[in-house]
Amino acid sequence: MTDVRLPDSLIQSLGDQLTPVRRLPPPWLRTLGWLSVVAAIAVLLMMHYGIGHMLHRWAAEPDIAIAGTGAVITAVCAAWAAFALGVPGRSWRWIGLPLPGLLLWVGASGLGCMNDWLGPTAHIAKFNEASDCLIFIVSLSVPLSALMIWLLRRACPLRPALAAMMVGLASAAASAALLEICHAFAVAATDLLTHALAVAIVVLVNAAMGGRLLQPALK
Amino acid sequence: MIATLTTPRSIGLDSVLPLWARTFPIVSDASAPTADVQERERAAWMAAAQGGDRRAYERVLAASVPLIRMAARRQGVHIDQLDDVVQETLLTVHRVRHTYDPSRSYDAWLSALATRRAIDALRSHGRRSHREVHDEQAYDMHPDIDDATAATEREQEARRLRDAIASLPPGQREAVEQLGLKERSLAEASVQTGRQAGALKVNLHRAMKSLRNRFHGEP
Numbered sequence: 317m318t319d320v321r322l323p324d325s326l327i328q329s330l331g332d333q334l335t336p337v338r339r340l341p342p343p344w345l346r347t348l349g350w351l352s353v354v355a356a357i358a359v360l361l362m363m364h365y366g367i368g369h370m371l372h373r374w375a376a377e378p379d380i381a382i383a384g385t386g387a388v389i390t391a392v393c394a395a396w397a398a399f400a401l402g403v404p405g406r407s408w409r410w411i412g413l414p415l416p417g418l419l420l421w422v423g424a425s426g427l428g429c430m431n432d433w434l435g436p437t438a439h440i441a442k443f444n445e446a447s448d449c450l451i452f453i454v455s456l457s458v459p460l461s462a463l464m465i466w467l468l469r470r471a472c473p474l475r476p477a478l479a480a481m482m483v484g485l486a487s488a489a490a491s492a493a494l495l496e497i498c499h500a501f502a503v504a505a506t507d508l509l510t511h512a513l514a515v516a517i518v519v520l521v522n523a524a525m526g527g528r529l530l531q532p533a534l535k
Numbered sequence: 536m537i538a539t540l541t542t543p544r545s546i547g548l549d550s551v552l553p554l555w556a557r558t559f560p561i562v563s564d565a566s567a568p569t570a571d572v573q574e575r576e577r578a579a580w581m582a583a584a585q586g587g588d589r590r591a592y593e594r595v596l597a598a599s600v601p602l603i604r605m606a607a608r609r610q611g612v613h614i615d616q617l618d619d620v621v622q623e624t625l626l627t628v629h630r631v632r633h634t635y636d637p638s639r640s641y642d643a644w645l646s647a648l649a650t651r652r653a654i655d656a657l658r659s660h661g662r663r664s665h666r667e668v669h670d671e672q673a674y675d676m677h678p679d680i681d682d683a684t685a686a687t688e689r690e691q692e693a694r695r696l697r698d699a700i701a702s703l704p705p706g707q708r709e710a711v712e713q714l715g716l717k718e719r720s721l722a723e724a725s726v727q728t729g730r731q732a733g734a735l736k737v738n739l740h741r742a743m744k745s746l747r748n749r750f751h752g753e754p
Contacts, residue, residue: 323618325736330626331596332732336586337632342636404648405646
């Protein structure tokens with residue numbers, strides 16, 4: 317009888333506390349919400365730096381444009397994956413969604429790096445310039461990650477470490493894409509490594525800390 | 536009620552292809568139309584519960600109990616621990632009910648929560664067993680001098696109970712003190728603490744579960 321009585325009593329108690337709830341919007345809509353903040357930052361950067369310089373660089377080195385597109389696709393897909401992982405019952409396979417964008421981003425960046433080695437006529441990054449990229453990506457990733465974690469805390473990620481990793485990847489990719497607007501030099505080995513380092517830092521910090529931050533509903 | 540956990544409608548990135556997903560029924564097993572109807576019924580009840588329909592909520596929670604038990608058994612939870620998993624899952628369902636999307640499988644959503652709670656229970660039980668093996672050995676090996684008397688044993692048990700109650704989270708401790716130790720009615724305790732009667736009952740449930748777990752892990 318205990319088996320029946322305990323849940324029945326609890327069900328009655330939970331019924332006592334029932335209030336109408338506002339449903340969580342679907343992951344694609346939440347992704348759009350986050351991306352609108354990224355887009356607003358992009359508009360501000362474009363207003364400040366203008367788009368002429370960026371278009372000139374893209375015309376001179378198309379691989380930069382491809383890498384930038386890869387970063388944007390990675391950011392969109394990783395954000396979508398993070399919000400999908402926030403809903404119980406959704407598959408963990410969502411983590412594969414950003415992979416094609418990531419491959420495009422890394423592949424095009426690497427290709428640009430090789431071109432610069434073969435014909436190093438462009439202005440390539442010195443160490444201090446590359447470290448500016450690191451600071452830009454990491455510092456912009458912090459508010460973008462914080463915003464997404466805050467949004468995800470209303471959901472219930474049952475695999476918080478994976479979700480946090482997607483948060484980190486989305487934030488770092490969005491920051492790297494935004495960096496393209498004000499990037500002053502060609503992608504070279506130092507710069508590529510710095511970008512990779514920045515992305516790795518953001519993803520790892522999110523995976524280490526975000527997991528704990530993402531589970532208020534499961535405490 | 537015959538209720539079975541059915542194969543989740545989605546195993547991959549089905550949100551990307553909503554039209555494709557809608558073409559398929561919620562339950563993939565065409566030989567089980569009754570289960571299909573029951574799952575749709577549970578989904579409809581939960582949708583109504585999100586809007587504040589208490590009767591639908593109590594129905595869906597009651598119908599969820601066998602599904603939770605089944606999910607827990609699948610994870611290898613011992614039969615003695617099943618009630619704990621059921622309680623924890625029901626409480627989690629209550630907290631995250633806004634994350635359920637009525638256009639998707641209720642069973643897949645519930646199963647994900649129940650599986651997570653079952654894993655939590657297994658981990659918690661593993662840690663407790665590890666500690667208690669040593670406690671029991673120490674108890675058996677301890678020379679039987681003063682504490683052999685019944686009075687001393689009772690005193691020790693009372694102290695253990697007091698310590699256990701003191702270590703509960705504030706809300707749970709308050710519920711045990713008000714409803715258990717001071718034997719106040721729900722209404723009196725509610726007035727005394729300023730908490731809702733339902734919240735007090737839930738806190739008492741959780742407190743009793745913690746205390747049972749602490750004392751020999753018995754259900």
